[in-house]
Amino acid sequence: xxxxxxxxxxxxxxxxxxxLALQGFTVxxxxxxxxxxxxxxxxxxxxxxxxxxxxxxxxxxxxAREVARSHPRTRVVILTGSDDPESLLEAMRIGVAGYVRKDxxxxxxxTALRQAAEGESAIDKTLLRKLTSAARPHSRRxxxxxxxxxxxxxxxxxxxxxxxxxxxxxxxxxxxxxxxHIQAILSKLGVHTRLxxxxxxxxxxxxxxVARDR
Amino acid sequence: xxTASWTRPVRLAMLHHQRTWAETVxxxxxxxxxxxxxxxxxxxxxxxxxxxxxxxxxxxxxLGDGGFEPSHVSRLKEAWPGIAVVVVSESSDPDLxxxxxxxGARGWLSPATCARELVQGLHAVTHGQTWLPPLLxxxxxxxxxxxxxxxxxxxxxxxxxxxxxxxxxxxLAAGMTRREIGEGFHLSQHTVxxxxxxxxxxxxxxxxxxxVSIVNKARVPGTSV
Numbered sequence: 001x002x003x004x005x006x007x008x009x010x011x012x013x014x015x016x017x018x019x020l021a022l023q024g025f026t027v028x029x030x031x032x033x034x035x036x037x038x039x040x041x042x043x044x045x046x047x048x049x050x051x052x053x054x055x056x057x058x059x060x061x062x063x064a065r066e067v068a069r070s071h072p073r074t075r076v077v078i079l080t081g082s083d084d085p086e087s088l089l090e091a092m093r094i095g096v097a098g099y100v101r102k103d104x105x106x107x108x109x110x111t112a113l114r115q116a117a118e119g120e121s122a123i124d125k126t127l128l129r130k131l132t133s134a135a136r137p138h139s140r141r142x143x144x145x146x147x148x149x150x151x152x153x154x155x156x157x158x159x160x161x162x163x164x165x166x167x168x169x170x171x172x173x174x175x176x177x178x179x180x181h182i183q184a185i186l187s188k189l190g191v192h193t194r195l196x197x198x199x200x201x202x203x204x205x206x207x208x209x210v211a212r213d214r
Numbered sequence: 215x216x217t218a219s220w221t222r223p224v225r226l227a228m229l230h231h232q233r234t235w236a237e238t239v240x241x242x243x244x245x246x247x248x249x250x251x252x253x254x255x256x257x258x259x260x261x262x263x264x265x266x267x268x269x270x271x272x273x274x275x276x277l278g279d280g281g282f283e284p285s286h287v288s289r290l291k292e293a294w295p296g297i298a299v300v301v302v303s304e305s306s307d308p309d310l311x312x313x314x315x316x317x318g319a320r321g322w323l324s325p326a327t328c329a330r331e332l333v334q335g336l337h338a339v340t341h342g343q344t345w346l347p348p349l350l351x352x353x354x355x356x357x358x359x360x361x362x363x364x365x366x367x368x369x370x371x372x373x374x375x376x377x378x379x380x381x382x383x384x385x386l387a388a389g390m391t392r393r394e395i396g397e398g399f400h401l402s403q404h405t406v407x408x409x410x411x412x413x414x415x416x417x418x419x420x421x422x423x424x425x426v427s428i429v430n431k432a433r434v435p436g437t438s439v
Contacts, residue, residue, distance in 0.1 A: 009304065009325040011332060015238035022241070054304075081232055081280060081304075102232040103256070106241075109234065 001117050002026045004044055006037035006051040006063070007079070012102075016109075023110050034063035041067050041074050047117050048097075053080040053087055061087065065094050075116045079109070085131040088123070092195050098122035120161065121195060128199045143189050144201060151188070154181040159198045223247065224336045225269050228254040229261040229286075230276040230302065248333055258286065265294060271340045272298045274323075277314055278305035284313040291318035298339040302327070308353035311346070315354055321345035368432035374416045380429075382409050387426045 003025050007013040010032060017027040029040035034055055041049050049067055053060040064076045077098035078091050091099050097116035100109055101124050112122035147155065157167045167178050182194065191197050226249055230236040233256050240254035253264035265273060273290055275282050287299050300321030301314050311322055321339045323332060324347055335345040346354065375383065378399075385395045396406045410422060417425050 009235075010328045011239055011242075011302070011323075011325075012232075012235050014329050015242035016234065018242050018245075019238040079234075102234040104234055106234065106237050 001048065001113065002028050002044065002046040003048045003050055003113070004029045004031065004037060004040045004046045004074075006031045006034060006040075006049065006060070008032045008052065008055050019106055020110070020113075023106075025110075025113070034058045034060055037063050038066050041071050045071075046074055048077055048113055049074050050077045050079055050113065053078060053082060061090055061094065064091065064096055068094050068096070075119075077113060077116050077122065083127055083130065085127070088127050088131050089196075092123070092193060092199075095193070099124050099127065101127065123195065123199075129203055131199060131203075146188055147185060151181050151185050154178060155185050155197060155201050158182070158185075158194050159201050223250040224333070224340055225250050225252050225271045226274060226336060227252050227261055227265050227270045227272070228274045229256075229258065229282065230254070230274070231256055231281040232276070235276070242329055243333075246329075246333065249336065258282070262290075262293070265290075265297065270294075270297055272300055272336050274300050274302060274336075275319075277301045277303045278307070278310050279303070284310070284317040284319075287314055287317035287319050300335060300339055300345065306347075306350060308350060308357060311350050312354045312357045315346075315358075322347065322350060324350075364431050365433075368428045371417050371428055372432045375413060379409055379413050379416070382406065383413055383425060383429050386410075386422050387429050 001024075003020065005013060005017050005020075005027060007016070013030050013032060017030045021027055028044040028046050029036075031037045031040050034051070035058070037049060037051055040046075049064075051060045051063055060078065060080075064078065067074055067076055075097035076094070077100065078087075078096055079100050079102060080087070081102040083101065088099055097119075098112045098121070100112045100122065104112075104124075115122040144152075144155075153171065154167060157170060162170065164175060164178050164182070168175050171178070182197075185197050186192065186194075189197050189200050191200065223246075226243070228236060228240065228251065230239070236254045236256050240251050243249045243251050252270050253261055255261050255264075261273070264270070273294075275286060275290070277284065277287075281303065287301070290297065290299050298321070299317075299319045300323060301311075301319045302323045303310070304325050306324060314322065320343075321335050322345070323335060327335070338345045372380065372383075381399070382395055385398065390398070392403065392406050392410070395401070396403050399406075401409075413425055414420065414422070417428055419425050419428065
């Protein structure tokens with residue numbers, strides 16, 4: 001797996017690229033500004049851009065947005081020391097593949113990179129919970145309660161990480177029905193992405209339990 | 215110390231609040247011949263435990279932004295005066311740097327520091343050098359000198375007070391009420407009030423708060439008058 005890294009902490013940049021190389025990753029470039037990172041992504045076409053959030057006079061999220069727009073093949077993983085829920089929310093809106101914290105062990109980062117490269121979402125669970133618990137639990141809970149039984153089942157499958165086609169085969173309904181269920185879920189919960197819907201779902205007190213077996 | 219000891223690896227303990235940093239930087243330095251990482255951890259007690267077992271020349275501490283505080287530097291220096299403390303920080307706030315220097319830190323490494331420079335800094339501080347980025351050094355010196363001047367002025371104001379007045383001012387600075395002071399010194403409320411009026415007049419201020427601020431400025435940080 002080929003990676004471009006970006007962090008303005010030179011020591012961490014050096015140490016982490018060294019550690020990832022030992023884990024079998026190819027670090028194509030270790031950059032220290034978002035602008036360099038975007039240029040390196042264009043040059044090397046890596047599988048992953050691993051980028052910090054806070055830079056002097058610049059923002060990792062801006063680079064993430066730029067890469068998501070102009071170079072969607074490269075998946076973006078945010079590596080940050082901050083636990084600011086706003087940044088996480090913004091990163092999720094951009095559609096980053098992963099969001100890991102610097103208090104994570106190296107193993108955790110390696111796992112997140114592999115997940116992200118395989119198209120799975122690797123968002124820090126603790127932060128996700130924090131984000132959703134901050135987001136008015138009461139109205140959100142009733143929003144989840146307002147879903148139909150079928151929509152809840154679909155949301156439950158989304159929470160388990162199933163793709164649309166997998167839900168189609170699980171439920172034995174058409175792709176367009178699943179899509180419209182998902183649209184309904186997003187609009188009822190007042191969110192924009194599946195990830196946000198799942199985050200809400202995970203943070204919601206789920207009683208009574210949704211029957212997972214049909 | 216002889217120059218031959220430059221060739222001896224620096225024995226290093228690292229205390230960093232970010233686990234990723236603590237783990238990967240340990241790995242990076244582990245491959246070098248000029249540094250021996252004794253411990254690298256996120257936990258204060260864990261690192262202190264390792265340092266207390268001996269054989270550490272330098273402790274590296276992360277300061278600010280969710281990291282540790284200058285008081286941690288003081289505690290390290292109190293417990294092990296012979297060990298050099300070096301700070302790594304994302305911050306370049308001169309007040310934080312000044313506080314760290316006053317707490318006894320002898321090195322400050324900015325985020326732009328690479329491994330080679332880190333090791334250079336570590337060797338320098340084990341030889342009694344101070345390792346601060348030049349720009350920050352200017353700001354830190356300015357602050358220390360200004361503090362020194364203000365302290366001098368405040369001390370000469372405080373010197374005008376009688377011993378009893380100084381005692382009472384220190385009690386006020388410690389947050390005691392007039393009544394408590396009266397009880398403590400077996401003085402009437404009236405006498406306490408008279409003492410305080412004298413203090414205000416001698417210090418040329420109009421409130422006890424302003425007087426307390428002067429006695430605090432006269433103090434060398436971390437000590438009592």
